[in-house]
Amino acid sequence: MSGSHDAEGDNAGQLIAMYERMALIRDAETTLLRLFEQAEMPGFIHSYIGEEAIAVGVCQALRGSDIVTSTHRGHGHIIAKGGDLRHFFAELYGKAEGTCKGKGGSMHVADLAIGIYGANGIVGGGVPIAAGAALAAQLRGSDQVAVAFMGDGATDIGPFHETLNLAAVWGLPVVFVVENNGFADFIRVSEHQKIAHIAERAGAYGMPGETVDGNDVEQVREAAARAVARARQGEGPTLLECVTYRWRGHYEGDPQPYRTQAEVDAWKQRDPLLLTERRLRERGLADDGSLGAIWERVRLEVAEAVEFARTTPEPDPVSALTDVYTDLAVEDWP
């Protein structure tokens, strides 16, 4: 009785925490889009808006010592796994205090100390790397679990196949999380593969597969928790497909000739934050006051992070020469 009551309380706490984390991602993303439009940030930006429930639901099922690999659309994963927002923004600004000293930028934000093996500019690039982290855990007998985030498009690339097959053969503690957001660049999932659910691919590897509503953070968390538990108990990998929708263009600036505004608007009705907010209110876990407080905290944190990023110094150009090797120096201009 009290156990189930505790579990309920725990669930309530988790849902509020997840909501706040999603809000943090949403606000960080919205803010940086504005800054990017104002040409404050160099490079390319791939927005995670609309997909927040996946990163947050999955990371909620993880421990701090667990590992994630991320994608080109990686901001949400980094924030959900607990990446420091100030150094995250500083990285997007290309500053010396960025998580990667300004060498990585949006597509390579990373924080190895907390298990974030980095955003990755190569589609599917992080998938075998997560499996390799899981292999290390298995070899050392630690109970760490690794998660590889990837898009629907990544499930067509060769290294995805090699990785899932071998991870299954070796029974590695890894969860493959597919963020099926309807598109790979400009083409729809139905244009790049002929199956109803990407999770069906699990069958080709003798691994369990599951499809969940990627906009429902509780569904995601529960499915992830099951997969993570299996992995932690030595029962091997899982393919977890989370169905969602990409609100923004593939990259900021994408003219999006391939879809209608009506389609986007329809999906906005299923905003993962809105769904969660409604649920919190229905369960009496939040009201205008508490939600307002959450958003205030979130906005403050983001604003402070941006302020830090803006004002922290540019990297010294010569710092471009370091970090190539652990030991060798690279020759400078003569």
Add this chain to the structure above:
Amino acid sequence: MSGSHDAEGDNAGQLIAMYERMALIRDAETTLLRLFEQAEMPGFIHSYIGEEAIAVGVCQALRGSDIVTSTHRGHGHIIAKGGDLRHFFAELYGKAEGTCKGKGGSMHVADLAIGIYGANGIVGGGVPIAAGAALAAQLRGSDQVAVAFMGDGATDIGPFHETLNLAAVWGLPVVFVVENNGFADFIRVSEHQKIAHIAERAGAYGMPGETVDGNDVEQVREAAARAVARARQGEGPTLLECVTYRWRGHYEGDPQPYRTQAEVDAWKQRDPLLLTERRLRERGLADDGSLGAIWERVRLEVAEAVEFARTTPEPDPVSALTDVYTDLAVEDWP
């Protein structure tokens, strides 16, 4: 009635023809192993002995204008598709009259004129190439079909996955024939993938898959004919798994610590030639006399081919410089 009688007669004729073709492969392979042991041939040899029913059954379902891509274990495919035996042997000997002027050898025997896009030394290398040939057929509106032969091991490699997915999306006229011979190099199929039947992988691409006894040439031919018909009618690709067993080591010289002689002997009871011979006799389609005549023809053809290969001249060393480009000359030694 007479239709079905014709079909029966046709079947009988086909079975005899297939037997003779299998015998030709068997005798060519047995002969060249002997020659290889006597160090008459350079390079590496991967023997097709025991797997003859697959190449012959599949090629029986093809037209002359159809395309095949082959593997490192390619001799059987080349002979089954109608490759000229004299130039085939000359190639293994590295002679100027070889199908590839001595530049390719065992792992690259090819004859584009009759649709053999070559043996391939890269596992899975021919798989996308066959699909590309099928794409060309589709684009030109020809009714050619392409077949990619591959081993069980090749179904783990990335390009296999990319190819099957895209071939399915584009509905290409291609048949993917997996020769599941129990091993990829030294490891068993159960050590390199966790599924019961490789044909199950078809499901990951929304493509039909089928597993047949790869030692039963009629089963192979019938399944291949169905797949080829589908492809020719624009109904897209098929994954056809043919289960067989590799009699010889992975390569000639392989010490084979990974299996017992008893296991090999058991499979030899299921020799595809023996099975076919028994069937021919049971159906009254052959007797000692006619079978003897077949073997005599086959031995003569192989012996003549070997004689040709042995006596035809070595290539001129300088010929190494040609055929790199269609137009550019390559610089010689100074």
Add this chain to the structure above:
Amino acid sequence: MRLSYSKAITRALEEAMAADAAVFCLGEDVGYGGAYGATQSLRDRFGAARVRDTPISESAIVGFSVGAAMSGMRPVAEIMHMDFIAIGMDQVVNQAAKMRYMFGGKARVPLTIRCGVGGYLNAAAQHSQSLEAWFTHVPGLKVATAATPRDIRAVLRDAIADDNPVIVLEPLSLYEVADDVPETHEVRALGAADIKRRGEDVTIVTWGRTVPECLAAAERLADERIDCEVIDLLSLVPWDEPAVLGSVWRTNNLVVVHQAPRRGGFGAEIAARVTERAFRELDNPVARVCGLDTPVPFAPKLESYVLPGADRIAQAVRRLS
């Protein structure tokens, strides 16, 4: 006609597709106009069969192209950023490049692989590589590039008409540059360099993204009365050795400039080769101005430190004279 670099690509593809039904395009987003717009309107004009969107599958993109090319088609495959060709590497180097040779001259692989080349875009290490050196080292491949709308139109037409696999590098940071492009193009063999500027004191050999940097450096140096000849190779395999040697015999000095890192870059080949042929004629050792030997960093300040620009080129030339 005045065209941007990217429209000049479109024009070349249109011309080639109109002239020969065997030509078709494939790649990621190609049907929707291409990630960087180089194939816009092609699907409308030629249909979805000949302008094909693919999944994210670089092995399949290249491999299907190889098979189609061996079957008499002339595929033009787009690799969005050249960095991604690493996924399809086997099909490029072990298949496309070697088929003809392995099969004793009986195969033809008339395949064009268009590669977007990053760099100078703050796109960081995995979207900024100019990897020509890998492919120039692989016998059986041709390698070409261009830095102006006029040239890319010509190079692409010539590459598509070529009966061999050709890797074409297209610097993405030049896609918006506009220039005059002739109405028509007469196809010719790849291999001729274009002398972009005549000069007597120092020869600068370059290709791709660094062509405008070299021209800018030459302008500055002209003010200092150093007269540079700037040779745009356009084709790396084969490369126009006579043009370069002819120039070096006059100037007795050579600087090779490229975007890719210096160590093992194609500049080393040119330096080694020219030195072999013109050792006594050279007043100085061949100088190389290239990307530094680091991955390409993200931050603008870092990237512009690492990649070669007009300043560094001018400095290197000054050191010779």
Add this chain to the structure above:
Amino acid sequence: MRLSYSKAITRALEEAMAADAAVFCLGEDVGYGGAYGATQSLRDRFGAARVRDTPISESAIVGFSVGAAMSGMRPVAEIMHMDFIAIGMDQVVNQAAKMRYMFGGKARVPLTIRCGVGGYLNAAAQHSQSLEAWFTHVPGLKVATAATPRDIRAVLRDAIADDNPVIVLEPLSLYEVADDVPETHEVRALGAADIKRRGEDVTIVTWGRTVPECLAAAERLADERIDCEVIDLLSLVPWDEPAVLGSVWRTNNLVVVHQAPRRGGFGAEIAARVTERAFRELDNPVARVCGLDTPVPFAPKLESYVLPGADRIAQAVRRLS
């Protein structure tokens, strides 16, 4: 102790695995002793967890290794023939090589990739490539090789102890060569060349499979009173520039020899670099003796025409003196 090249590899792996529990091996057939026997007995001694057979999946082999290396392990991956690394190319060049840099120095990728190098085996175009030039051009990778049992034992130990990704080339046609190998090896940094023969007239720089060819050529030339110094680089990134320059300052002549095709080979880098540093000291342009610019053909007569041997090397040296 007297060991074959292949047993010297086994010995190095055994030593490294015994010394450090973080070291493990993976690759195709590695558990069963390796396709060419270099990992024989390792599984018996260290167990199947640390000596792992993989499916035919070069991307996974390298990619899993990258992830494990970032997690504090020291994987030693075997690529059976270097040609096959093309399948796993992305993980080598875009991941392993760049992780540390992209992540601002916070990642370490202590990964060794052992690559069997064909050639001189009549194994034709897809099993005979020595592809060091691709990797020397990629910042973030180290590249090493060895031609003798003693050297491969040392190079492998040093590579495995290195905190960076190291590509090690192992010429398969030397696997049976036997030699004395010291009982113990003191790990040191990669980068030192080994002067395999002292001489005063001409410097020959080489690595890998052509080391014995150069030594044979030097023997012949000694009879003709041409005294060659033969430097085996052992490590290409970094390479021992001081040793080479020191030698060239004495001999004033340099020949670079390698198995890979000349165009764009790493020999070009050495030629270019030495010429930059010792232009006035060179009596002749640096000569290169390399594979011809063709795929490697199958037939023995053709292959031995294409790949460099003692004869060609000796001829090139004679031309200088």
